[in-house]
Amino acid sequence: MSESLHFAATLSHVALLVMGTIYFFRIRWILSFKAGKERQAPTGKGTTDPKASIWYSIANVIMPWAMESTRHKWVLYLQFVIFHLGVIAAIGLTFIIPYMPGLLAVPGMVGLLQAVTGGACIVGVIRIIRRVGSVYIRAISSPDDYFSLLLLTVWFFFAYLSVPMDTSGGEGHMMTFFHMTTFFLVYVPFSKISHYLYYPFTRFFLGKTMGRRGVWPASHAS
Numbered sequence: 001m002s003e004s005l006h007f008a009a010t011l012s013h014v015a016l017l018v019m020g021t022i023y024f025f026r027i028r029w030i031l032s033f034k035a036g037k038e039r040q041a042p043t044g045k046g047t048t049d050p051k052a053s054i055w056y057s058i059a060n061v062i063m064p065w066a067m068e069s070t071r072h073k074w075v076l077y078l079q080f081v082i083f084h085l086g087v088i089a090a091i092g093l094t095f096i097i098p099y100m101p102g103l104l105a106v107p108g109m110v111g112l113l114q115a116v117t118g119g120a121c122i123v124g125v126i127r128i129i130r131r132v133g134s135v136y137i138r139a140i141s142s143p144d145d146y147f148s149l150l151l152l153t154v155w156f157f158f159a160y161l162s163v164p165m166d167t168s169g170g171e172g173h174m175m176t177f178f179h180m181t182t183f184f185l186v187y188v189p190f191s192k193i194s195h196y197l198y199y200p201f202t203r204f205f206l207g208k209t210m211g212r213r214g215v216w217p218a219s220h221a222s
Contacts, residue, residue: 086120
């Protein structure tokens, strides 16, 4: 690895630290608000409780059968899984290439990472086409939605190219991958991509409320 490429990798890790710092202060700000009290008396048959419901609510993302939308549109859920696995793989790659390149020598590792990042790139293209082609999705889309999706899709593409660490044709693709990572990590806290930061908070209060009302976890007739 050349010095310029190593510097680009280090810069991406600095950006990750910047993102983490911003998130720290944002979470601190969120926690500074006092949660409102429940105004409704506990209901239900006493078979559910807020604590169990909170865990049920948080785990909802890995229970596609729990929501009608994912039960009937499992392909969209599969796209969701592949897309987010691609993010994890690409971020992990920024550490593997400069610090643990030996991992890529493990049989099947290159193929696995390329399958995940390449699959995420394909899903990104599908999502772009769907967002542009659907009049309903266009109506609720902002410029940030289009830019973020395009940014991630191109980022996945360069992650896919960077996995083999093939520099026979130069380091341009790897340099692009690390510089895009740097921009992506700095941009994320100020974009709608940061929605995942609010997931545990929203699901916590939703689960607490639904448990108090005796709705979650869902009970099934025997």
